[in-house]
Amino acid sequence: MKITLPLAFILFAVLMAAMPGSLGAPEGTCPETDVTTVYLPDDAHCEWFYICSNGNPVRQSCPPGMDWNRSISVCDYPGNANCPIHY
Ligand SMILES: *[C@@H]1O[C@H](CO)[C@@H](O)[C@H](O)[C@H]1NC(C)=O
Numbered sequence: 001m002k003i004t005l006p007l008a009f010i011l012f013a014v015l016m017a018a019m020p021g022s023l024g025a026p027e028g029t030c031p032e033t034d035v036t037t038v039y040l041p042d043d044a045h046c047e048w049f050y051i052c053s054n055g056n057p058v059r060q061s062c063p064p065g066m067d068w069n070r071s072i073s074v075c076d077y078p079g080n081a082n083c084p085i086h087y
Contacts (some may be wrong), residue, residue: 026057027048028047046083049073 024044030052031038040057041047046067049058061066062075067083069076 024048024059026059030055031042032056041068041070045082046078046085047075049075 016027024042026042027042028040030040032051032055034052034054038052040050040052042050042059047062047064048059049062049068052058052060063080067078067081068074069081075081
């Protein structure tokens with residue numbers, strides 16, 4: 001059977017969607033109202049994090065080469081950030 005390129009792409013997209021977390025999602029949930037600035041780490045990308053805005057996580061990315069340090073909520077050097085995600 002010959003698999004055409006668009007079909008292969010759709011198959012790939014379906015596979016990606018089927019694996020939870022593979023595309024990245026915030027870990028945890030935002031509080032409904034902003035009392036203080038709340039940050040959430042991403043479950044699939046070391047360099048991504050989320051800032052809560054009125055209950056919605058807004059994705060941000062650390063500068064290239066920096067990873068999110070989830071204990072102090074800043075972008076940090078990968079050696080410090082000690083990202084728990086293993087690809
Ligand atoms: C986060 O940053 C703090 C302060 O620099 C550091 O002590 C810590 O090891 C870093 N990483 C984690 C995972 O806490």
